[in-house]
Amino acid sequence: MKLAMLGGGGFRTPLVYRALLGDTAERRVTEVRLHDVDEARLAAITRVLDAMADGDAQAPVVRATTDLDEALDGVDFVFSAIRTGGLEARTADERVALAHGLLGQETVGPGGISFGLRTVPVALHVARRVAAVAPGAWVINFTNPAGMITEAMAGVLGERVVGICDSPIAMARRAVRLLGLDPQRTRVDYVGLNHLGWLRALEVDGVDRLPQLLGDDRLLLATEEGRLFGSEWLRTIGMLPNEYLYYYYFTRDAVTGILAAGQTRGEYLDAQQSSFYATLNDETVDALAEWDRVRLERNATYMKEARGADDERDDDDIEGGGYEGVALALMAAIARDEPAELILNVRNGTTIPCLPQDAVVEVPCRVDATGPHPHPTPPLTGHPLGLVQQMKAVDRLVIEAAITGSVDRAVEAFALHPLVDSVSVARELLADYRARIPAVDEVFTRGR
Structure with a gap:
């Protein structure tokens, strides 16, 4: 099989390649095409991959290119991990928000909106090129904000784009391990959006074992979530939140x-x-x-x-990296029909009734040769319901603004975000991001 890695000059590319080296199945990735706009970064990462392969004749062949169509032509899978504007734009995402006394983080709050505005047009271009030169390929999206970008690309590619994140599955596995549960017999109840989800239950033979973890400080404080949120707050809400909810709580x-x-x-x-x-x-x-x-x-x-x-x-x-294992398991399930249970970003359908069917949500799925199939999940209730609906509305406004170039929709997205406290500040944020980041300003000036 052939795999295209977009953003292939990125620092984390070797994590995926290392996972591929460990795959010895007959139907496996034999060629990796690295695509990046920066030739120097491509050369550096290619050196790392060559050292990883260490002359192994079975290692996937690596080809590097700055031509997108050349990277995509005829591939079976596309792994997308691009960063529009680079780390320079990320620092602006953070600093503009902090200058207003708001959270400066790349996927949460104003920074996530700025990141989404400049990335959606690029992701849509990628999706259209995939549809043109590799129509049978599956796209595995790790480009942030992952849920929003996956949803935008799904407008072109439908079910053949899947978003991944290592945070939810790592949290669930830690909890299962600490409780000494059998992963094969444990039903994981996790629901939400990317970087905005909750582990609500761990059921074994119809019995929820999560309360046992929440009630034991020794076990709870052995988890990243326990140390991050504190046992008192976790017992108050009765769930384990995704680590990114720290920025909301x-x-x-x-x-x-x-x-x-x-x-x-x-x-x-x-x-x-x-x-x-x-x-x-x-x-x-x-x-x-x-x-x-x-x-x-x-x-x-x-x-x-x-x-x-x-x-x-x-x-x-x-x-551990984590996401590279999710990507490999996803590819094996689809290409070799090796069923896997994964928490993925996929189209909602009827999984979460309070959200549109074409909204992308992050939920447990069974994956086989036909792709991911979300498991039925109990309804969202309480504050998670309100927060998920509000954030999904923001995501969709950002996508609309990025596609149409509407300043009004962009201001609305900033203003409705729960971490932005004023419409006036929303207008200032958009003006400041446009002034600091050319790729954000281009969203509203192209075609003029």
């Missing part, structure tokens, strides 16, 4: 933590990755060793602003 704390750090996550990654790619310009440097060192450092500092100074991440979380 503890907004002031998050803003204070980011400002106190003196450097946003985007600024940290920009400096780190600039150094990494510059280092790999030296042909004498061990590319794989350098990538691995930087990877562990990057993972260890993930969501650092939300944890206490002495709260270190688990070794498993630092070592």
Whole structure:
């Protein structure tokens, strides 16, 4: 099989390639096409992949290109992990929001809207090219904001685009492991949107075992979620939230933590990755060793602003990427009809009745050769229902604004976001993002 990786010069590309190296099935990926707009980054990552393959004759052949159609032509799967505007735009996403006293984060709050506005047009172009030159391909979307971008691409590709994220399945697996449950016999009740979901139950033989975890501080504080949210709050809501809900439940704390750090996550990654790619310009440097060192450092500092100074991440979380395993399992299920149970971003249908059928939601699915099939789920109730409906409305406004170039729809999206506290501020945010990020301004000026 052939796999195109868009954003192939990105730092996390080797995680996917490493997972492919471990796949020994007869029908597996034998060719990987890396696509990126930056030739230097492509060259650096190709060096890392070559070192990973280490002369293995069975390793997937790697071909790098800056031509999108060349990368897509005739492939079986497309893995999309693009970042429109690069890390420079991400830092603007964060800093513009912080200048207004609001949360500065790349997928949550104003930053997520800015990211979506400039990314939707690019994602739609990719979707149209896939439909033209690789109509039988499945697209696995990891481009953020993942739910919003998957929904936009689904308008072109229908069911053949699936969004993935490692956060929900990693949370569920941690909980199952800590409770000593059999994963094959455990029904996971997780529901929501990307970066906005809740683990509501872990059922074994009709008995929900999640209350056992919530009631045991020792077990609960052994989870990332327990340390992040605190056992008292988790018992109050009776669920395990996706880690990104920290930014909604503890907004002031998050803003204070980011400002106190003196450097946003985007600024940290920009400096780190600039150094990494510059280092790999030296042909004498061990590319794989350098990538691995930087990877562990990057993972260890993930969501650092939300944890206490002495709260270190688990070794498993630092070592594991996670999403590459989800991508490989998804491809194996579809290409080889190896059924898998995965939490994915897919079209809603009738899974969550309170949302439109064409809305993309994040729910447990059974995946086989015909693609993902969402499991029936109990209705959303309480505050998750309201938050999901509000955020889905924002997502759809962003998509409409990005497609039509409507300033009114963009302002409406900012104003209706639960982390933006004024219509006046919404207007200022849009003006500031347009001034700071050319790709955002182009959404509203193209064709003029």
